[in-house]
Amino acid sequence: MQLGTSTNLICFRPDGTRFNLCKTLELASQGGFKVFDLNFYDWSLPGSVFLTDGWRRWIEDIAEKANELGVKFGQCHAYFYNFLNPFMKAEEKQYHWRLQQRSLECCKILGAHTCVLHPETDRTGVEMSRASLNANLEYYKPIAEQLEGMNMRLAIENMCDYGIAPKRKFCAYPDELVDFVKRFESDYVGICWDFEHADIMQQNQKESLKYIGKFLFATHVSDTYSKKDNRFMHVLPMTATIHWEEIMETLAEIHYEGDFCYEVHNYINRLPDQVIPVAVRLAYEIGEYLMDCYKGAVRNCQS
Numbered sequence: 001m002q003l004g005t006s007t008n009l010i011c012f013r014p015d016g017t018r019f020n021l022c023k024t025l026e027l028a029s030q031g032g033f034k035v036f037d038l039n040f041y042d043w044s045l046p047g048s049v050f051l052t053d054g055w056r057r058w059i060e061d062i063a064e065k066a067n068e069l070g071v072k073f074g075q076c077h078a079y080f081y082n083f084l085n086p087f088m089k090a091e092e093k094q095y096h097w098r099l100q101q102r103s104l105e106c107c108k109i110l111g112a113h114t115c116v117l118h119p120e121t122d123r124t125g126v127e128m129s130r131a132s133l134n135a136n137l138e139y140y141k142p143i144a145e146q147l148e149g150m151n152m153r154l155a156i157e158n159m160c161d162y163g164i165a166p167k168r169k170f171c172a173y174p175d176e177l178v179d180f181v182k183r184f185e186s187d188y189v190g191i192c193w194d195f196e197h198a199d200i201m202q203q204n205q206k207e208s209l210k211y212i213g214k215f216l217f218a219t220h221v222s223d224t225y226s227k228k229d230n231r232f233m234h235v236l237p238m239t240a241t242i243h244w245e246e247i248m249e250t251l252a253e254i255h256y257e258g259d260f261c262y263e264v265h266n267y268i269n270r271l272p273d274q275v276i277p278v279a280v281r282l283a284y285e286i287g288e289y290l291m292d293c294y295k296g297a298v299r300n301c302q303s
Contacts, residue, residue, distance in 0.1 A: 001251065001260050001294055003287040004035030004074050006220075008265035010276060011042045018047065022065040029069045031280030032288070036071060037261050038062070038110060040079040040103040050102070059106040066110070073110040074259040075155065075192070075218040077117075079103035083139055084120040084132070104143075107152060114153045114218050114258070116192040117143070119171040119180065132170035137183055148188040155190050155217040156181055160197035163228045172201060174208045181215050190217035194263070196234065199242050200227045209250045216256050220263040221287075234266040238286055245293050252297035260291065 010024040021043075025036065043050040049058045066072060081096035082088070088096075107115050117140070122131040144154045158177055161169035171177045181189050191212050197220075198205055209216065223240035226232035237244050251260070268279050 001257055001291070002035050002074070003033070003261075003284075003291050004037055004259040005033050005262035005283070005287075006037040006039045006077065006265070008039045008042050009033075009262060009280065009283065010268050011039075011265060012269045014270055014272070018042070018045075021062055025062070025065055025069055025071060027276055028280055029071050031277060032284035033280070034071045035074045035259060035261070036066070037075050037077060037116075037259065037263075038073060038106070038112075039077040039263070040106070041077065042265075044079055044099060050106075051099070055102060055106070056109075059109050063110050073107075073112045075114040075116055075261055076103075076107045076110065076112040078107060078115040080118045082120050084122050084135055086124055104147065104150070104152075108150050112152060114155050114192075115147060116155045116157055116218050116220075118157055119159065119169075119177075121168070121170040123167070128168060129170065129176065133176075133180060133183075136170065136180065140189075141184065144184055144186060144189050148186070153188045153190060153217055155192035157192040157220070158194055158197050160194070160200050162200045172197075174203070174211050178212060178215060190215045192218035192220060194220035194222075195237075195242055195247065196220070196222045196224050196263075199224060200233075205242070205247055206250045209247070209254055209256075213254050216254065216258065218258055219256075219261055221261055222263045231266065234264050236264050236267050236283055236286055237262075237290065244290055248290055248293035249297040252294050252301055260287070260294070262287065 005028060007021060007024050009028055010019050012018055049055060079100045104115060119136050122135045125131055147154050159169040159172040161172045171180060177191055181191055193216055198208060221237055222234045223237050223242050224233040225240050268276060271279055
């Protein structure tokens with residue numbers, strides 16, 4: 001297992017301006033990080049070069065910068081949208097589809113091994129789970145085949161529907177998620193486990209990870225002070241409510257060897273530029289502590 005971070009570790013500044021991505025790689029690598037996840041959500045907001053005809057030159061520059069710094073991209077969060085929105089017009093769907101395809105091409109250029117995407121929910125009838133399962137299979141089977149041809153894997157993320165109760169989201173529970181990815185019968189389709197989502201949903205992390213087992217391809221690592229307020233979510237691990245030592249032991253127990261990847265954008269985006277280097281270093285040191293917990297658990301499993 002290797003420690004990594006989403007590029008959203010340093011993305012937006014307190015005044016709302018977007019940070020230069022090459023500079024993000026530079027500062028984060030100076031702080032110790034060597035593995036990155038490019039989160040395309042940040043780069044699909046207005047004003048992003050990703051949305052323009054200059055996207056290829058932009059992503060090639062990022063790949064060149066990573067090579068120069070001696071860092072790499074592992075899992076990446078591809079562009080996502082609600083492809084099951086019954087009110088979305090055909091031209092709008094086509095626009096989002098093109099951006100998703102563009103993000104997959106970007107992931108390939110960066111050398112990513114896994115693309116994380118979201119399942120969506122069909123609420124048009126009374127059989128929400130069955131309808132959602134079938135609709136997601138229909139949508140994702142061609143994408144899974146496409147990614148396999150690009151030598152990348154697809155990781156479907158666990159959802160969180162606590163904030164919209166009593167409404168539900170498809171794949172907010174481990175059994176639904178595992179059942180879904182099993183339907184592909186492919187070594188290229190698995191799960192991205194978001195620990196914060198699971199914590200908000202009050203799920204047993206240890207038992208959930210053991211249940212997922214070999215299907216765990218990627219992780220989103222963050223902690224939270226709130227179950228509903230986004231301002232207090234996505235903070236550094238070990239600063240809020242999740243019991244991380246137990247999680248590291250369980251990751252060792254199930255032989256997880258992918259990225260242990262931060263998604264903590266509500267950490268540095270509130271801090272002034274002057275303290276970014278020390279803030280990055282703290283994030284890295286916490287990550288290294290957790291990696292030491294994991295390595296110690298691996299040794300215990302082997303003894």
